[in-house]
Amino acid sequence: PDLVLMVCALASAGYFLVIFNTPLRMSTGTSFAPMGISYAAIAGSLLILEMTRRVTGNALVIISLVFLAYVWGGPYLPGFLGYPGLSVGRFFSQVYTDAGILGPTTAVSSTYIILFIIFAAFLQASKVGDYFVNFAFAAAGRARG
Incomplete structure (x- = not known):
């Protein structure tokens, strides 16, 4: 399993290195972001959660999952807690950039x-x-x- 996770991490990071200085990178966080960026960002985020679980245990992972649940549950919350919502692709393409996790x-x-x-x-x-x-x-x- 460690070898598979290592290959996935290298593939995810390699994809972002390839598109770093291209016009595709400028579309991250928008609805125009290609699904490849979103898939690589989802894989990278899951790998970071797994690394966090291995290093610090389940506490930080559970806290992160609560905040991720708010991202998709926010549109259904009443009053000032609610917001219009984001698509999965748009959210992860924004989170896994130099304005987010990196x-x-x-x-x-x-x-x-x-x-x-x-x-x-x-x-x-x-x-x-x-x-x-x-x-x-x-x-x-x-x-x-």
Whole structure:
């Protein structure tokens, strides 16, 4: 199964790399987006959900599915919760662009979060992290909370 998922991820990413600098990319998020973009976006989104399930468990996947349910259930909700709705193709072609999944979330995780991980690894390897823990115990070791 891992090999099949890997091939699917490469195919989905490869399709977007091929159409990246073409006029087809400009149609994403509109009703003129070809179904190929939508199919690749659906496959990519499902692969991201599967990766999230493997890394963090079911909690984030369930939250994501609740928000996805709102996308298609929104037109049937009353009052200010409702909205006109989107087609499946239009929604996924917009979500899987540099304005959606591949945009700010990927940028933040690839620039800022990696810095915190590297800094934490440095503190752990140099034993400076133990100094902070020992200092905290010395300062407030008897206090609760």
